[in-house]
Amino acid sequence: MALAKRIIPCLDCDKGRVVKGVKFLDIRDAGDPVEVAKRYSDAGADEITFLDITASSEGRETTVKTVEAIASQVFIPLTVGGGIRTLEDIRTMLNAGADKVSINTAAVTNPEFVREAAQRFGSQCIVVAVDAKKVSAGNEPDRWEIFTHGGRNPTGLDAIDWVRRMVSYGAGEILLTSMDRDGTKIGFDLALNRAVSDAVDVPVIASGGVGNLQHLVDGVLDGGADAVLAASIFHFGEFSIPQAKQYMAEQGITMRLDI
Amino acid sequence: MNKVAVIDYGMGNLHSVAKAMESLGKDVHVDVTSDAGRILAADRIIFPGVGAIRDCMAEIRRLGVDAIVSDALQQGKPVLAICVGMQALMDSSEENGHVDCLGLLPGSVKRFGGGQSLLDADGQRLKVPHMGWNCVQQQGAHPLWQGIADNSRFYFVHSYFVAPGNAGQVAGVTEYGHSFAAALSKDSLFAVQFHPEKSQHCGLRLLSNFLHWDGSARPD
Numbered sequence: 001m002a003l004a005k006r007i008i009p010c011l012d013c014d015k016g017r018v019v020k021g022v023k024f025l026d027i028r029d030a031g032d033p034v035e036v037a038k039r040y041s042d043a044g045a046d047e048i049t050f051l052d053i054t055a056s057s058e059g060r061e062t063t064v065k066t067v068e069a070i071a072s073q074v075f076i077p078l079t080v081g082g083g084i085r086t087l088e089d090i091r092t093m094l095n096a097g098a099d100k101v102s103i104n105t106a107a108v109t110n111p112e113f114v115r116e117a118a119q120r121f122g123s124q125c126i127v128v129a130v131d132a133k134k135v136s137a138g139n140e141p142d143r144w145e146i147f148t149h150g151g152r153n154p155t156g157l158d159a160i161d162w163v164r165r166m167v168s169y170g171a172g173e174i175l176l177t178s179m180d181r182d183g184t185k186i187g188f189d190l191a192l193n194r195a196v197s198d199a200v201d202v203p204v205i206a207s208g209g210v211g212n213l214q215h216l217v218d219g220v221l222d223g224g225a226d227a228v229l230a231a232s233i234f235h236f237g238e239f240s241i242p243q244a245k246q247y248m249a250e251q252g253i254t255m256r257l258d259i
Numbered sequence: 260m261n262k263v264a265v266i267d268y269g270m271g272n273l274h275s276v277a278k279a280m281e282s283l284g285k286d287v288h289v290d291v292t293s294d295a296g297r298i299l300a301a302d303r304i305i306f307p308g309v310g311a312i313r314d315c316m317a318e319i320r321r322l323g324v325d326a327i328v329s330d331a332l333q334q335g336k337p338v339l340a341i342c343v344g345m346q347a348l349m350d351s352s353e354e355n356g357h358v359d360c361l362g363l364l365p366g367s368v369k370r371f372g373g374g375q376s377l378l379d380a381d382g383q384r385l386k387v388p389h390m391g392w393n394c395v396q397q398q399g400a401h402p403l404w405q406g407i408a409d410n411s412r413f414y415f416v417h418s419y420f421v422a423p424g425n426a427g428q429v430a431g432v433t434e435y436g437h438s439f440a441a442a443l444s445k446d447s448l449f450a451v452q453f454h455p456e457k458s459q460h461c462g463l464r465l466l467s468n469f470l471h472w473d474g475s476a477r478p479d
Contacts, residue, residue, distance in 0.1 A: 002379065003435060004392045004412060041459065046392055072278045077414060077457050094272045099457060122310035124388060124416045125272075172388055172416075203386045226386055256392040256412045259459060 004256040005220050006046035006227035007244055008079075008205060009234045011036055014053050016062040020232050030235040034069045040234065041074045043241040044259045048074060049102070049175075049229060052082030064096045071097020081129055081175075090117055094125065102175055104129040105148045107166060108155055118170025127205075128171040132159040132192055133179040142191050151179035159192070160199050167200045174200060175229065177208040183232070185211025193223030205229050213239060213247040220253050261470055264301035265291045266327070266344075268318040270310050276341065279456035280305070283467050293322045303469065304331050308343030312368070312419070313355035315343050325361050332363065335447045337474040339403075339466075345443065345450035346421060354419050364443055364450070365424030377436040385436050388418040395431040395441045395453065401476065403449050403468045404430075411461045413441070413453035421452065447474030 011018045011033050018030040030036065037048050050070065052063045060083065067080055080093045081102025090101050107114050107128050118126045131151055136143035144159035163174050176196050178189035188206045197204045206225035210216060210233055219225040233239050249255045263280050265273050277289045290297055298304060306328060308315050319325055328348075331338055340348055352358045352368035360368070370387075371377050377385040392412040397404050420439035423429055430449065431442030443450045449469070455462035 002393070003385075003389065003415075006391050071274060072282070075275075075279050075282070075457060075459050075463055077416075077454075095274060097272070097274045097278065099272060099275065119311075123418070124309060124390075173390065201387050203388070203390050226391070258408070258411070 002254045004046070004254050005225070005248065006205075007044075007216070007241060007248075007255075008047045008049050008227055008229040009040045009045050009241065010049045010051060010207070010229050010231040012051045012053055012231060013063065013066065015059050016066055018235065019053070020235050033066050034073065036235075037070045037074050037078075040241060041076050044245060044256065045076065045241050046227070046256060047077040047079065049079045049081065050098075051102070052080065054082070064092060067093060067096040067098055079127055081127070085113075087117060087120055090121055090125075094121065100125045100127050100173070102127040102129045104131065108146060108148050108157070111165065111169060114166055114171055115169040118172070123170045123172035126171055127173045127175050128163070128166040129175040129177065130159065130163060130166075130196075131177050131179050134189065134192070142195065144192050144195075147179055151182070160195055163196050163200050167202050171202065173203050173205065175205045175207060179208070181209025182207075184209050185232075187211065187215040188219045188223055188225075190218055190223040193219060193225055197224030197226075203227060213244050216244055217248055217251045217253065220248070221251070260288050261286055261303075262288050262290065262301040263303050263305060263470070264298040265289060265305045265307060266298060266324055267291045267293045268315070268322050268324050269293075270308055270315050270318060270343070272309065273307060275454075276305055276307055276456040279463060279466055280470070283463065283470055287470065293324070295323060295327050298327050299331060299334075299336075303337040303339070303472070304328070306338060306340040306344040306347075308341065308345075308347060310343065311355055312343060312346060312352045312358050312360070315347055316358055316360060319347060319361070328361065329363060332446065332448055335474050337469065337472045338448045339469050340448070340450035341456075342417060342452060342454060345452055346419060348443075348448075348450055349421055350424070352419060363448070364428060364445060366440075367422050367424075368419045369422050370419050371436060379436060388416055389420075389435045390416045392458075393433050393435065393453075395433050397431055398429050401430050401444055401449070402472050403444075403465055405468050407461050407464050407468075413451075413455065413458040413461060415441075415453045417452060444476055446476060
């Protein structure tokens with residue numbers, strides 16, 4: 001009888017197709033986003049995250065149409081991220097049917113944008129996505145830095161200071177990706193997850209590195225995550241969402257099992 | 260034709276609730292509008308809301324939505340209030356300092372934790388906003404609960420909750436650090452803190468029940 005931890009499959013989309021690569025290389029096609037979202041929703045996904053990795057403006061129009069199509073058929077929360085830079089971008093995505101938007105690079109280049117967005121649209125729909133990489137040496141206390149552009153550009157920002165600041169500006173949720181683990185299938189960076197979860201009051205979604213179902217459990221029990229996000233383990237049929245939920249429930253985690 | 264008006268007072272995403280209603284049948288006509296005449300001409304009314312209460316109340320008053328909602332209720336028209344729409348019905352909210360609300364239902368709106376850490380029964384800290392799928396314990400039968408198992412999970416996202424002034428109006432209760440009113444009912448009004456339009460099968464069932472509700476609080 002408690003709030004359930006969430007499983008969020010992530011659809012990385014390029015030009016209207018779901019894709020998945022390892023560390024942004026070796027992109028593989030994983031299907032039509034509307035079909036994939038519907039399949040996950042029917043299987044009991046607690047939310048869907050749609051990350052648009054398309055750069056061209058032509059592609060952006062496809063994205064808006066795709067979000068509209070998903071939102072007309074899938075009645076669970078939908079988060080849209082990728083290229084959200086202006087209040088107009090947020091308005092467009094919310095009108096298309098997104099419930100939340102995920103802001104990443106634009107938060108780093110203009111932190112005030114997060115404050116304006118939360119004031120205008122409410123904290124409940126503003127997710128700040130954080131890509132963090134460990135920068136401390138083995139004998140130092142753990143320290144993580146914020147990176148942008150898929151982990152290529154260091155910013156000099158300390159990850160813990162950064163998430164505190166984003167929450168004070170009105171972020172309603174943090175989507176935390178470990179750039180060291182993304183695509184590796186060796187599990188979340190649990191120390192990073194725990195440090196971020198303890199630092200802020202808002203829910204934290206753990207992302208980056210899931211290779212098996214125990215990793216999802218560890219993210220919640222050891223990393224303190226409120227939700228776990230994964231892509232490839234679901235896209236390529238290694239595990240199903242009901243399997244993942246059942247396994248997590250067996251480890252004592254509250255899950256939404258009756259859908 | 261079953262005509263549903265979704266009151267548009269400029270706050271947040273109305274697409275979701277409109278699409279969810281349209282998915283329920285070909286004879287459902289959804290009108291998203293702030294026009295009093297069109298709203299009152301509908302068979303039933305949805306009063307949604309997201310965002311900060313002060314901005315919501317300012318727009319509600321500017322567009323005369325307060326009068327529209329009370330007129331509809333006086334006519335016995337079914338009204339479903341969702342999330343901040345539910346909070347707006349109460350006497351007041353402590354969000355944004357203190358905001359006077361519509362006073363159509365007795366009670367106030369308070370912040371989870373009230374400025375302190377919110378803890379569960381084991382002393383673990385709970386995150387605010389209350390975000391995700393939680394159980395709703397039904398408080399007796401109601402036409403809108405028909406076909407929905409007791410303690411079913413619905414999707415919530417909110418930092419403020421309703422502390423009702425009349426326990427007899429509580430239709431559903433949820434636990435998050437403490438119990439709070441997840442649903443209220445009075446005559447032809449039903450109000451929910453969760454988002455039925457985002458709560459998959461149970462949510463769509465509640466919306467479908469609303470579509471077929473005659474506005475009387477008696478179970479069929």
